[in-house]
Amino acid sequence: MNINNTVTLIGNVGATPELKKSNDGKSWCSFDLAINSSYVNEKGDIISNPTDWFRLSAFDKTAHNICKYVKVGDKIIVSGKLTTYLKEINGAHYNLCSVLIKEFQLVSTSTVNHKKK
Numbered sequence: 425m426n427i428n429n430t431v432t433l434i435g436n437v438g439a440t441p442e443l444k445k446s447n448d449g450k451s452w453c454s455f456d457l458a459i460n461s462s463y464v465n466e467k468g469d470i471i472s473n474p475t476d477w478f479r480l481s482a483f484d485k486t487a488h489n490i491c492k493y494v495k496v497g498d499k500i501i502v503s504g505k506l507t508t509y510l511k512e513i514n515g516a517h518y519n520l521c522s523v524l525i526k527e528f529q530l531v532s533t534s535t536v537n538h539k540k541k
Contacts, residue, residue, distance in 0.1 A: 429505045431523050433478060435459035435499045441482075443491040446471065453491050454481040475510065479522040480538070481507075486525055497534030503527045 438456035462472045504525040
């Protein structure tokens with residue numbers, strides 16, 4: 425088992441993923457995953473930390489399956505690897521990090537977004 429550069433995240437999908445095609449015809453999707461955390465302080469109060477957001481990407485069959493089954497608000501587990509890419513914003517160049525999904529599992533669905541039609 426190769427454990428170098430392995431990431432596993434559990435969180436809620438920020439927007440329904442949409443399948444896209446690259447110039448060479450490769451299927452892909454990207455979306456954001458929100459991870460909320462909290463703790464109990466010494467007084468017994470629940471304190472919420474700010475939400476952490478992670479950019480996720482998937483290709484080919486994984487992307488197709490994500491777009492077929494995953495909707496905004498769903499809780500999912502993703503496993504993959506960290507990747508970096510260069511992005512220009514207002515003339516400045518930034519090295520950004522995202523997670524390239526190899527596997528995912530739907531934990532729970534948002535009932536609002538999975539109504540039968």
